[in-house]
Amino acid sequence: MNEIIEYFDHTQYKQARPSYPPKVFEIIAKHLKCLPVKNIVDVGCGSGQASFGLLNYGEHVLGIDLSPVQIQGAREEILRRKIDPNRIDFQISGSNAIPVEDHSVDLLTVAQAIHWFDLEEFYKEAKRVLVPGGSAAIWCYDMARVMNNDTVERAFSNLHSGILKNYWTKHRELVDNGYKDLNPPFKHVERFQAILEHSTDIEGLLVYIGTWSSVHEYKKAHPDQDCCADLKKVLDACAPDTVFQLQSTIHMLLVRD
Template sequence: MSYQYFEIPDHAIVYNKFRPSTPKEIAEKIVDYLKQEVTDLALAVDVGCGSGQSTEVLAPYFQTVIGIDPSETQIVEAQKNNTIPNIVYRVGSAEKILSPSGSVQLVTAGQSCHWFDMKKFYAEVERLLVPGGVLAIYGYFLPRPHFPGKSEDLCSVVDKFYSDVLGKYVLPESKKVYIDNYKGGDFMHFPFTKQPVMRDESVTTETDATVADLVGYISSWSAFQNYVKLEGKTQGTMVLQKFEKEVMNILNATSAPAETRITIKYKYFLIMGRK
């Protein structure tokens, strides 16, 4: 599992601050699907939980939710901010999850399984799940910033920054989520499912944000972290400042980036299969 880009302490803080939380609609779709065959919701395991955005949304539905991530800095951040008593965070691997066989009703992976060894992960999921239990993996497309009359230009700036500025620094794993949207490879072919795998792209969220929030989110990308690793922090700051300036120019904004309001939309894709 490739996770070295999430080991920088400051990156975990940035990730927690700017990454979107999993929308309630995603959790509801997952739980509704699970309840078609399993109603005793004792335990869910959220793999690649990061700083907890994908874990918290499951807490109302299960007796216990375990969030697992290989990055100690991410788990420290998750534990520091956790106020929900039935959530437990721990450092761990997607390919070797320390829970008893047949003890889990739901395994989720939000914006994370592109980092996994999927063959080993699927074997662990099959071991963990009760009969009728569900694996749900999901992610979201590149962010879509919106402002009246300016949305197309804003989205174009984001796309160009990702493809042109960061293009050669984008890790192969990241392309599976932002470019392929989990449509290829192993993502649509769970080997243990007794029913056809379901794909749903009906959930889109809107977040009231600022230009500074958009820049902060982009700084959390593994591609940007890779850029900084190879080119240095000074150069990384410069390209972010240039991106921010382009966005502000499109908006004709005279306020500070932290005070310039926009809307950011995230379109989600959800894939579910049942043991």
């Protein structure tokens, strides 16, 4: 699990990774029996991309992550947003040791993270902490597509599916399959999709790429080479104020016993 901490730089992650659209939370809300629920735990929360959006659906949100830097960044975000600290907290913890009592959580969420977990251990822990009838919402988003510039999209696609093809970790396979191979051991499993859209400039696109695990693996293998060299040549031909429209598909599972 230490590889997760190594890959994800808090500053880059917060700057480049998109927040989740209202549709994600609307799907979750329709799945829940009543709102607001009492306790929500966001597992593998990173810097809180999903955690803060969950405040509208629960009395208290706890985000947990293995990265001390990510957790510190999320705590700073509480202050920046001037949110009541009694409503949300962030703690350093793993998916196999959720720091709450048995059967005390109404909703577990895992956003773009479960593919890093020991699934057997996480499912066991989820069943321990969820209240009877409690739910888990699990989702990922697939590789973004550049919607408004075909030339950049070709170079971008060649980077993630060509140059970096052999440098993605094994965890990526679950994401690429839209979590279709994920089969949580719960009685009720529903699947949904939503669209994730965000815009970014040239710098933001390169920072986003810098958060990919495959880029870190490539740098280890080729410390003197720039995997983004071809893409940068294409970006150099773009106007400095170019804005790219990115789109991904969110794949969701909502589960309960």
